[in-house]
Amino acid sequence: MAENFASKQAEAVLGHGDQDRATHTDISNPDREGGRYADESGEKMKALAWMGKNDVRVVETSKPKIVDDHDAIVKVTGTTVCGSDVHLMHGVILQIEKGDILGHEFCGVVEAVGPAVKNLKPGERVVNSFVVSCGECKYCKQKLTTACEKTNASRLHEQLYGSRMGGIFGYSHFTGGYAGGQAEYVRVPLADNNLMKLPHSIPDEKGLYLADVLPTSYHSVSYTGVNKDDTVAIWGLGPIGMMACFWAFLKGAKRVIGIDNNWRTDYAKSKIDRLETINYTTLGEGETVPRKIHEMVPGGVDVSIDATGGEYAKGFMHKLELKIGAEQDTSEMINECLMSTRKFGTVGIIGDYVGFTNHFNVGSLMERGIKLIGCGQSPVHKYWQELLEMVEHGTVDPTIMLTHRFQLDDIAKAYHLQEKRESGLVKCFVETRFSPRRTEGTPELTRL
Numbered sequence: 388m389a390e391n392f393a394s395k396q397a398e399a400v401l402g403h404g405d406q407d408r409a410t411h412t413d414i415s416n417p418d419r420e421g422g423r424y425a426d427e428s429g430e431k432m433k434a435l436a437w438m439g440k441n442d443v444r445v446v447e448t449s450k451p452k453i454v455d456d457h458d459a460i461v462k463v464t465g466t467t468v469c470g471s472d473v474h475l476m477h478g479v480i481l482q483i484e485k486g487d488i489l490g491h492e493f494c495g496v497v498e499a500v501g502p503a504v505k506n507l508k509p510g511e512r513v514v515n516s517f518v519v520s521c522g523e524c525k526y527c528k529q530k531l532t533t534a535c536e537k538t539n540a541s542r543l544h545e546q547l548y549g550s551r552m553g554g555i556f557g558y559s560h561f562t563g564g565y566a567g568g569q570a571e572y573v574r575v576p577l578a579d580n581n582l583m584k585l586p587h588s589i590p591d592e593k594g595l596y597l598a599d600v601l602p603t604s605y606h607s608v609s610y611t612g613v614n615k616d617d618t619v620a621i622w623g624l625g626p627i628g629m630m631a632c633f634w635a636f637l638k639g640a641k642r643v644i645g646i647d648n649n650w651r652t653d654y655a656k657s658k659i660d661r662l663e664t665i666n667y668t669t670l671g672e673g674e675t676v677p678r679k680i681h682e683m684v685p686g687g688v689d690v691s692i693d694a695t696g697g698e699y700a701k702g703f704m705h706k707l708e709l710k711i712g713a714e715q716d717t718s719e720m721i722n723e724c725l726m727s728t729r730k731f732g733t734v735g736i737i738g739d740y741v742g743f744t745n746h747f748n749v750g751s752l753m754e755r756g757i758k759l760i761g762c763g764q765s766p767v768h769k770y771w772q773e774l775l776e777m778v779e780h781g782t783v784d785p786t787i788m789l790t791h792r793f794q795l796d797d798i799a800k801a802y803h804l805q806e807k808r809e810s811g812l813v814k815c816f817v818e819t820r821f822s823p824r825r826t827e828g829t830p831e832l833t834r835l
């Protein structure tokens with residue numbers, strides 16, 4: 388949090404670099420700047436806002452208006468909570484501000500479009516990409532849309548990482564300051580690029596996950612190059628890790644091992660045939676995850692993927708170092724990945740890491756010729772169409788990770804369940820007052 392405060396100071400000094408933006412950034416709530424971005428109708432809506440460290444709340448705010456000609460307003464019929472939202476709640480993501488509306492995954496119905504929107508009409512069902520892409524910069528042209536150069540004005544991003552990445556809905560001013568979709572309405576900038584139409588055959592309870600979980604988990608195995616007959620180990624069996632296990636098998640992996648520290652190992656195994664798991668809390672004295680993996684796959688696995696996140700320190704030293712700000716991320720899971728991978732194998736990091744880490748086993752990486760791949764924020768657009776078709780044809784059923792249905796009114800409590808990984812929650816679907824009736828076969832509503 389001290390870092391978050393410092394990041395605001397730094398941005399003030401560096402200046403906000405939004406000269407070359409393709410859209411208005413940093414409209415994280417329609418009521419910002421005295422209601423400047425509120426719809427003229429005066430209509431109010433409910434939305435989940437960040438109010439301080441560990442404090443997210445459903446608040447009443449104004450319905451957003453069209454700000455740029457390329458905008459659309461979407462009436463939200465489904466949203467969810469992501470593992471990344473928990474990092475935001477904890478305040479570990481820089482440049483989050485009180486009142487920012489969160490949520491980067493949503494589906495709904497187009498309510499209104501600006502005059503420059505070509506491919507969308509009011510009434511059409513859509514899902515967003517969590518990325519805000521301009522569609523025209525050199526990265527967007529290659530569909531590496533999270534690297535967009537025109538949708539994020541954070542100079543701090545540039546200073547810390549070397550260059551700026553693109554915008555993300557509902558994910559702090561570090562990634563553009565866009566209001567998110569854990570709300571009844573949301574403004575979608577550059578709507579032709581950032582919304583995909585959903586066919587009738589795909590209900591909200593499946594289509595919603597095209598916003599993030601499906602493209603992110605798919606990207607993690609594609610980009611690390613999981614191949615036929617590979618052995619693969621995946622750390623973290625949240626929605627991202629669990630679906631990455633699914634995709635690894637689809638790519639032809641012969642063995643996939645999922646690692647976690649709780650009941651999610653059993654849950655994932657019950658949904659994915661042939662998955663092997665390690666719940667490391669059950670390991671004996673002196674046993675470690677890498678040792679266990681070498682026992683299961685002598686020599687180590689071909690590919691390891693870290694789908695946990697840098698804030699989840701395991702040992703005392705890293706817990707302390709994180710707490711006092713001596714590092715921003717633990718290196719423990721990445722070190723485990725390195726040591727569990729065969730010589731000249733590959734490690735991919737898809738879980739979120741934000742800054743510097745200590746005690747990184749660079750020796751294992753260098754000496755054993757491991758390729759370490761940062762998977763980046765997933766370039767959703769690269770995979771969108773292919774994944775839509777896979778959902779439509781039943782090649783993948785995203786509801787294997789869907790365990791709960793909540794109401795928007797209860798979403799703050801859902802954050803805390805997600806944080807503690809309690810009550811059998813893997814992934815939720817959050818309905819709003821605009822949602823159609825629940826699709827048969829998906830979880831019934833739970834009130835919290």
Ligand SMILES: NC(=O)c1ccc[n+]([C@@H]2O[C@H](COP(=O)([O-])OP(=O)(O)OC[C@H]3O[C@@H](n4cnc5c(N)ncnc54)[C@H](O)[C@@H]3O)[C@@H](O)[C@H]2O)c1
Nearest residue numbers: 470471603623625626627647695696699738739763764765
């Ligand atoms: N790169 C991207 O584009 C992108 C997109 C979405 C999410 N993410 C990130 O991916 C990660 C996973 O997302 P999610 O929604 O599945 O989150 P999640 O919090 O539901 O899942 C993380 C899992 O990791 C497990 N875990 C924690 N420490 C572990 C350890 N030492 N070893 C093994 N498992 C451990 C947790 O028990 C949990 O089940 C998060 O960090 C999230 O922010 C990245």
Ligand SMILES: [Zn+2]
Nearest residue numbers: 469470471599
């Ligand atoms: Zn997400």
Ligand SMILES: [Zn+2]
Nearest residue numbers: 521524527535
């Ligand atoms: Zn771009």
